[in-house]
Amino acid sequence: MKQTYGLVAAFDTTADLYHACEKVRDAGFSQWDAITSFPIHGLDAAMGVRRSHVPRFSLIGGLTGFCTGMSMIWWTGAYEYPLIVGGKPYFSPMFAFPISYELTILFTAFATIIGMFIVNKLPMHYHPVMKAPQFVRASDDRFYIVIEANDPKFNPAQTRALLQQIGGKDIAELEQ
């Protein structure tokens, strides 16, 4: 039993795609995507894509890194093995700062990369659009819109009609 993943429609120019995206956005779809071989300026706004959530991962990573640095220096120097070095106190945020600062950057970088993978659901070795034979042109001279079947607004007949109405060509059903 084949399950439908969604509908794909092709567009010939970036302008066609851009305006089609605006209409899909205004129709209230949430589970859909535009596929282009290069970035198109302003497409995010045309698709109604909000700002990414990756910075939240970065912030959490940064705070964790800073606290790790501070507590590590305190734990080694003032708690686990108190030792006076260079006449300095057991603990001071002063000399813990360079380490905390480095760890802030390191953990922010890790959290950003990991967050990007999570938000993008990576790694993803298979995607249903790859099965559609006409899809090879996505990396050549065509642009695509894919509306997924799990979108609450999805209806096979009506969605197909919408894609036709906004100028989509070679509309095809994608298998799961």
Add this chain to the structure above:
Amino acid sequence: MSAPAISSSSASTAVLANKFLVTGLIGLALTALGLFFANPQALALSYLVGVTYWTTVGIGMLLLVQIHHIVDAGWSTVIRRQFEHGISAFYWLPVLFLPLVICAWMKPGLIWPWMDLAHEIHGGHTVGADPLYIKKSGFLNLHMFTYMTVGFFAVWAWLAFRLRKASFSQDSDGDVKWTFMNRKTAAFGIPLTALALSFAAIYWMKSLEYHWFSTMYGVWFFANCMRAGMAFGVMITYWLYTRGDYKGIFNTNQLHCLTALAFAFVVFWAYVTFSQYFLIWNANVPEETFWYNIREHGDWLWVGMVLLFGHFFVPFLSWLRYRNKAELKPALLVSIWIALIILIDLCYNILPALKNEHDEPLPFISMNLFWVLTSVIGVGGICVWAYLKSFPTTKIIPIRDPRIVESLTHHEATAP
């Protein structure tokens, strides 16, 4: 249709310019009145804060214009014109600095103690008998100070003149040669500006305690210059946007780029300032630590805390958020805050040179702040007047710059 709008906005600019000129002259007059009431050293140091503050802003703008040209930047073309107007302040700043040079010649040692060889230092010696002075005397003497200061202003004013002339000429003939000329100016101008600003920081501020040394000092001043230039850049943007001049020209993405660069310099300032403190703290050499010991005396400790939290944490944490960088109101508020804190940073570096008979610094919260205020308003009024006087002489943006279209359509990949 648009002709009356332009003339009315240039008329209102002229009115505004006159207001600033009058405010500036009142500020300078009030400062001059201090000659009869105030402690002359306090007055002179307060005035030094005022002149240095606006020089900081000017150097920042001068560097931003040059960095724009040397990296052949695109997005910043629309805002560059305002910095070009801003650096016209360098035609007036030498005049405004002149009273300090006159003071240095008439009363050597009043501001910079090393100018007076008979000046008594801690321990009963005089400056002239101080080995730490004698080693530096080839560098720290009245003649060198004067020539160098003339040199700094000559460099800045000459570069400002070249950059402005080329950019404004391009407005009328659209010749691309002006772009190449500015790129060449920037290529030798950036090192020259960097040297001049480092030595200015050393002569004007660091040498107030001539025993002290810090290799970070020039870099610290540079960081403040860049931050001041960009803070005023955001303020100008806000003014032009709300007045309507920038409608349809300036967009979210250009603002975001400007504040993101300013944000980077928040971190840079913190990095440099912390490094200076940390290295001195860690090495714990009395020749260096005394500078910070003075600044932990009395209310100066709290001024230091205000700098640590206000100059770094407040702008850093607020600008972490995208909205606070990409929207004009929050970007403006943070920029005004930064502009104020830079003034406090300069006070922190200059005013503790004012000591009582026990060699302790006079408190920060005092009558001296009034003279700082009159000086900042006085010098600032003249500098803003210079900007506003230059403003109506050209188009609002360099319309025939090769990069102007790229700048106007500047777009980052994220939707606001």
